[in-house]
Amino acid sequence: MHTTQPLLRSCLTGAAAVALPLTLAAGPAAAASGISVSTNGSTVSVTTSACTSNANGFGRASLLTSGQTSFAQGRQADLAGTNASQSALWSNVSPGTYTVIVICNKDGTQAGRQAVIVSAAATPTVSATTSPSRGVMGGVGGGTKDFGTLTLAAGGTLVGAGVLATAWFLRRRSKPYRF
Numbered sequence: 001m002h003t004t005q006p007l008l009r010s011c012l013t014g015a016a017a018v019a020l021p022l023t024l025a026a027g028p029a030a031a032a033s034g035i036s037v038s039t040n041g042s043t044v045s046v047t048t049s050a051c052t053s054n055a056n057g058f059g060r061a062s063l064l065t066s067g068q069t070s071f072a073q074g075r076q077a078d079l080a081g082t083n084a085s086q087s088a089l090w091s092n093v094s095p096g097t098y099t100v101i102v103i104c105n106k107d108g109t110q111a112g113r114q115a116v117i118v119s120a121a122a123t124p125t126v127s128a129t130t131s132p133s134r135g136v137m138g139g140v141g142g143g144t145k146d147f148g149t150l151t152l153a154a155g156g157t158l159v160g161a162g163v164l165a166t167a168w169f170l171r172r173r174s175k176p177y178r179f
Helices: 004-026 029-033 149-174
Strands: 035-040 043-048 059-065 075-078 086-090 096-104 110-118
Touching: 035 096, 035 110, 043 096, 043 110, 059 086, 075 086
Parallel strands: none
Antiparallel strands: 035 043, 043 086, 059 075, 059 096, 096 110
16 A cells, blocks of 8 residues: 555656657647737737638738627738738737637638737836936945045044943943952
8 A cells, every 4th residue: 555656656757757748849739720820019910821822812811809709800901921921910909818810812711710919018118318426325335435545444443442442341330440
């Protein structure tokens, strides 16, 4: 009984160690859809190689919001490119979750469908163009002043005199009859 549990754990760990590289080598599931969707700020782009050209072009792509369900409801864009690679682009897309659908013109088939999340644009960073002339003067000894050797020696002497005076005072208090 005591040896079966460690044996079972080691078998499960070994199975997980074998399955992990196989899972990682399989690649993303989105690649099987036939389209690749990416975002850059408020711009969404889709790329595919599934559509070939005919008299009406390659095909159309549609950007659907979460409330839209059919291809015709979304913002549509024509695919452009070559027979090897086609793409479409939407600019000024508001933050949110969208679905991109690509339909080929030649045979009317759906090349792929993929969800994409558009993030809010980063707030602009405000930076100071000039720094204060005196800098920060708080903290231990100020933050911008460089003291010379004479100033540091005088400060060390004062600290040492304070330590000696404190020792002398405490010794004198403990034995009032001594000097």
